[in-house]
Amino acid sequence: MTLGPAATTGEIVAFLGTLRNYENIAGMGRFGIVTDNALGISNPVMQKIARQVKKNPARALELWETGIREARMLALYTLDPKTLEAATARRLAGDFASWEIVDAAADLFVTARLERLIPEFAADEREFVRRTAFSMIASAAVHLKQEPDSLILGYLALVETHASDERNFVRKAVNWALRNIGKRNRTCHVPSLDLAEKLATSANKTARWIGRDAVRELASEKVLARLKD
Structure with a gap:
């Protein structure tokens, strides 16, 4: 069966069912992916299907x-970032329960230029909604190349505020x-490393881990060499 742009939700779900892979489901579970309702289809295959159904x-x-x-x-891959509204993003976020769904959604939200939701999501006490905020920051730092560094550096305050959240998927x-x-x-490197070093000396165990791990990478020869280019 080949799916096309006219495929209905029912047809797509039925097709996905034919691709169920129990070995992949077990593998996903080992990576901390919630598999209660999983079919075990890899993301590259899902992306191929998304290109077919548009x-x-x-x-x-x-x-x-x-x-x-x-x-x-597939829903995240086939939503249109040009028309995605904040209300829809909030609706989706309320259902988040797995880190990989969060991270795929975060890329979509950044592409849709919904950065205004970051402080709101960061203030939310739900683990996966708060993770969404920081996944969005991680994505924005990489993909919003034309935005001023001041926008990205502004998120360091949120990093510092929530560095003590010990929940695994948040930290x-x-x-x-x-x-x-x-x-x-280079502009963003110095204040980020300064914050990492500050957190590394924190009395809070989680903040200390976040800081030390960040210092390890940001002060590495590999990163320093790349920033000199």
Whole structure:
């Protein structure tokens, strides 16, 4: 069966069911991916399917509502960042329960230029919503190359504020955001490294881990050499 732009939600879900891979499901679980509703289809395959069925925001939201891991990934791939609204992003975020869904959504939200949601998501106490904020920061630091460095550096305050959140998927995203800001360019490197060094001496165990890990990368010869170019 070959899917095309006219494929319905039901047809897509039925096709995805034919690709179920139990070995892949087990492998996903080992990487901390929530597999309760997973079919075990790899993201490269999902991206190929997305290219076949094309963008379709209304259908994407129907796919999201199925709760199937792969259908939700396909929803993120087939939403249109040009028309994605903040209200829809909030709606999706309320369902987040797996880090890989969060990170795919974060890239979409940044492409849709919804950075205004970052402080709101960071203030949210739900683990995966807060992770979304810092995944968005990590993405913005890399992809928003034409934006002023002041925009990206402004997120360091959020990094410092939430560096003590000990929840695994938050602390890793906070660390990721800090490292990506620091690797953006020489302008962003110095204040990021300064914050990393400050956190590395914190009395808080989680902040200390985030700081030390970030210092390790930001002060490495590899990063320093790249920033000199």
